[in-house]
Amino acid sequence: MNRRTLGRLLTAALSLALLASAPLVRAAADEAPDALVKRISSEVLDAIKADKAIQGGETNRVLALVDTKVMPNVNFTRMTASAVGRNWRQATPEQKNRLQQEFKTLLIRTYSGALSQVNDQTLNVKPLRAAAGDTEVTVRTEVLGRGDPVQLDYRMEKTPTGWKIYDLNVLGVWLVETYRTQFAQEVSAKGIDGLIASMAQRNQTNAAGAKS
Numbered sequence: 001m002n003r004r005t006l007g008r009l010l011t012a013a014l015s016l017a018l019l020a021s022a023p024l025v026r027a028a029a030d031e032a033p034d035a036l037v038k039r040i041s042s043e044v045l046d047a048i049k050a051d052k053a054i055q056g057g058e059t060n061r062v063l064a065l066v067d068t069k070v071m072p073n074v075n076f077t078r079m080t081a082s083a084v085g086r087n088w089r090q091a092t093p094e095q096k097n098r099l100q101q102e103f104k105t106l107l108i109r110t111y112s113g114a115l116s117q118v119n120d121q122t123l124n125v126k127p128l129r130a131a132a133g134d135t136e137v138t139v140r141t142e143v144l145g146r147g148d149p150v151q152l153d154y155r156m157e158k159t160p161t162g163w164k165i166y167d168l169n170v171l172g173v174w175l176v177e178t179y180r181t182q183f184a185q186e187v188s189a190k191g192i193d194g195l196i197a198s199m200a201q202r203n204q205t206n207a208a209g210a211k212s
Contacts (some may be wrong), residue, residue: 033156033163034128034139075157075164076100082167083179084195087187095192102199103179109206121145123152134158138169 031039048054053061080100081088091099122144130137135158142149153169168175186195 031162032128033130033137033154033158034125036163037123037139037141037154038125071104073165075159075166076104078157078166079103079176082176084183084187085180087184087192087195091192095196098196099192099199102196102203105203106199106206109203124149 077100080103083103084099124142124144126140128137128139137156139154139156141152143152151171154165155167156163156165183195186198
């Protein structure tokens with residue numbers, strides 16, 4: 001993968017955070033998922049463009065933003081469980097909590113630098129292909145800006161409090177599936193605690209790199 005493609009991938013992946021970070025009016029439980037995406041996307045992009053700290057990749061600002069704005073719109077327990085795969089069932093409650101915390105930090109620290117690339121992007125939401133009673137759907141979109149459109153799709157589930165994101169597809173690659181392969185190798189070699197330790201080490205390395 002060349003650097004240009006990687007840059008676009010990171011920028012598009014960060015749209016998961018962008019999508020959920022705007023001041024959000026609580027959506028009605030029966031609001032269509034594509035309508036939710038369309039309603040908040042413009043607010044999100046405006047909020048990011050106005051926040052110089054986030055544009056500069058300030059990690060603490062990004063962490064705070066995600067905790068207050070992103071997590072309410074994501075089923076992160078399901079996302080983490082899917083990424084860990086069958087090994088999730090073997091984890092203790094304490095291990096599951098650590099896995100979620102380290103995975104969240106890993107994602108934020110990995111992609112926070114891409115926020116500085118947000119400038120004139122807009123989000124085009126494609127017509128939703130779903131039946132009225134579906135409780136899980138895929139909302140397909142594309143990020144429009146300079147260069148070719150970037151494919152960005154969301155797997156979403158309907159919950160009593162509205163639709164939640166639990167996976168993200170960027171340029172044909174599903175985020176959860178990508179991490180599932182990596183995590184399975186870690187667990188096979190060093191167990192669940194080894195996976196937690198590996199993610200924690202990566203997070204410490206990323207944090208040290210951000211300060212240097």
